[in-house]
Amino acid sequence: MAIEKKFKVIPFEIHQYCECGGEFIPTGLVLTSYPPKYPHECNKCNKRETFEKSYPTIKYYKENE
Secondary structure, eight states: OOOOOOOOOEEEEEEOOOTTTEEEOOOSSOOOOSSOBBEEEEEEOEEEEEESSOSSSEEEEETTT
16 A cells, blocks of 8 residues: 655755856757757856756755755
8 A cells, every 4th residue: 555745845946057157048949859958058158058957947855855
């Protein structure tokens, strides 16, 4: 028999930053690879990076972690 349990979680908003101090902003494109890739561009130096998530993203952690 399965047992359902509840846990209190805390959401964190996660951003990706460039070494120049700028923030990577999604370009709005999605590369249809597996897994999908999300191109981003730094809002300060215009460097381009591709990530497996679109940033900013939300991640949930259990309260005691």
